[in-house]
Amino acid sequence: MKEWIEPQDIEVPQELQTAIGGHPLLAKTLARRGFTNLEAARAFLDPDCYRPAPPSDLPNMAEAADRLEKAIRQKEPICVWGDFDVDGQTATTLLVSTLKDLAVRQGSPQGAAVTYHIPVRKTESHGLNLPVLKHIIAKGARLVLTCDTGVTEHQAVAYAQAQGVDVVITDHHDLPSILPEAHAIVNPKMLAATHPLRELPGVGCAYKLAEELYNRAPPFIPPKVGGDKGGATAQYLDLVALGIVADVAVQIGDTRYLLQRGLEALRHTERLGLRVMMETAELDPAWLSEEHIGFVLGPRLNALGRLADANVAVELLTTHDLGRARILATELEGLNARRKLLCNQVFQAAQAQIERDPSLLEHSALVLSHPAWPAGVIGIVASRLAERYHRPTILIATPPDAPGQGSARSIEGCNVTAAIAAQREMLVKFGGHPMAAGLTIDPERIPEFRRALSRTVSEMLPIGEGLRPSLQIDGYLSLGDLTLDLVESLERLAPFGPGNPPLILVSRGLSLTSHSTVGRTGEHLQLTVEDEEGTAQRVIWWQGAGWPLPQGRFDLAYVVRASDYRGQRDVQVEWVDARQIEETRPAGFLETLRASIEIVDHRRKPNPRQVLERLRGRGDETGRGRPWVAIPEVWSEAEARAEVGGQDRYELRPSKVLIIWTTPPGPTELRTALEKVTPATVHLFGIDPGLDRPETFLKRLVGLTRYALSSNQGRASISTLAAATAQRETTVRQGIAWLAARGHLVVLDEEGDETQLAEGNHGASDDLPQIAAQLKALLEETAAYRAHFARADKETLIPSRP
16 A cells, blocks of 8 residues: 555635636645646646747757758758657657648648658667668768657767768757767757756657747648647647657646647547547547547557557558558557557566566666567566556566667656666666666676666665655545536546646545456456445456455545546546555444354365355345445465465455354454454354464464565565464564574564564574473464364354354
8 A cells, every 4th residue: 555645735715716616626736736826727727828938949949940941942851760659650740741841832842852760669779770870861861850869879960960961859858968969959858947848758849840940931821620729730739649648748838738739639630540540449539538648549559669660650640541541550459459468478477577586676676687578568567567566667678699678667756767877887878768768788787787776776765765655645525526527627637647647536434345357358457335325436446456455444545537438428436545444343342243143164064165165156246235245255364365265364344244264363363353244144164274383384484574575675564474374463473583583584673563574694592492482382372272163162162142
């Protein structure tokens, strides 16, 4: 669970609340995000009220535009060099279309002599590949215009200039200490950190260059694509929206403004390739949002660059041939399906590496490699792992006889490109943004790189703080408040993304009534939750399969959106995190409960597993989980937890039926379980876990503590260890004391249920015999109770009503 940060209590100016209207949470969120001024708030919500910065604010813009105007006038061959992700694809399409259009306006019927090149990822990697550049120059190019790439390409730029070929660079990646000797470099990172153009992605930078060129061109009546906002460049706003979202650009200033305009244009796009893509993906353009770009359109275009040839994207985005558009869109569907399969395979392989070597998680940065991983998908998997383990993650593809190609993804607060740059002497090349980067490395240097990178990240994010995930809560609502009107009010804050995250809302006191897996591979969870007033709500948990579900009552943190599934507008609640609620029972509760329990004894029956499965198949579906959950709770611990499924004593939740599979370690634990579940029927199996001898118990405890030391920075939960060994917490504490006295580990700190362990480095303590004797006595006490549980009359164990 993440650390929840409560919403800031802030005074909302009455003028702001009155003028903005809608749900009070809307104005409060604006105020918390710094928009207390009415004019600034209106500019944030409504692009008509925003004043975009002129393209001339970008350094070197005049030099770049002058050179391009000269090339168009003199009909010089121009090569637009892009990148293979969506940002690069859209920037390439935008610049090629702009240059050809401007040439036609100046009297060239065929347009400018423009070609384009997007590197093939598998054979060229990022940037200006020198052999390909030589070939392009040899074919006659006199000007190379880059987009979304080039700012670190010293060698390639120097070669081109030596051949009399000018290079104009438009890029947005972090600046190197020394810039290439290009004719002009247009990069928003040259601006002050607070400038509204600073966060433009590659396609945004290309758009501002196009805007400057059109401003210099003769008067023009713009098309109606996206309305008449944006002048002649309005025809490219749909491309800009795709690149901004797909490149996860920070949505502030002009970047947010362009995305707002771009989404409007995309909903009414006349670009044939995009219309066919939406049709194939079964998207309704009228309700298209940044989410559809991020999870539907963007991945399909990215699949081209990751697995095939992204040059095809320019054809798709410019074609006027419906038949060709359908062929290309179908190819994208197939590549996207393959991309999903490869991502799942790499993710499973990465997880297997971590399970085999948990020490990988001891590092502040997670660095994994494999020779069979396809370089085109490792960035996606790195993002999933960074989110799961909350640390910067780099996956490196290391094919035989070739340099390793790595993709990095980061977490908030860690500039992963800066961290990688600190290890530059180990790398062939690198580049990127604060949250994502790419690198090339000799595979033999990966272990050294892992250690050095982790030291750098530790300095940026101390282990005790930076790697602990936090969650900013924006407000508390009841399930009954989640109406479509509320959602549409809050979506005035959209588009959401970096710089403007979606609101995290919380509903309190919920219980889980049902859940099932969804998705082609069952990777997601569909849940139904219910509050204490009986209001039910469906919740989707993306990538939630395999994660533990909350027990009993809990608070749920979620994002709420408007869904248009199959044309039906509805409220969609998306799981973010859950916080367990500790429940207490009134005095005398158990005595009242015991008077009404029916006990069914299976302790000496044959084939207990078959009996268990029959009981599980008898769930009464009328309970609806309030407060009695109809599905039986199976109390199982130690190895039985994995063998038969079920819940340990800490996971149990209210149910009409309790199945006691593992014999409890003592009467106190049994009493607590009955109080938590409050069953009407108890089924007794009482399978002995076989962990009451010191040697078997300690062997299992050693394995569990080793895992804590290697994968959790030595943090261990006494309750988790108790459930994993089917022992009392007192016994577990004594077992840890034995391991410490034996010299296997050191107890650094203990607070409540949590204990902090470290590797031991000393011999046995003089107290070892006494500690061992106490541990033996505790285990014998538990063994005696289990023996009693196996043979005692069921009425003695749990008295029922006569």
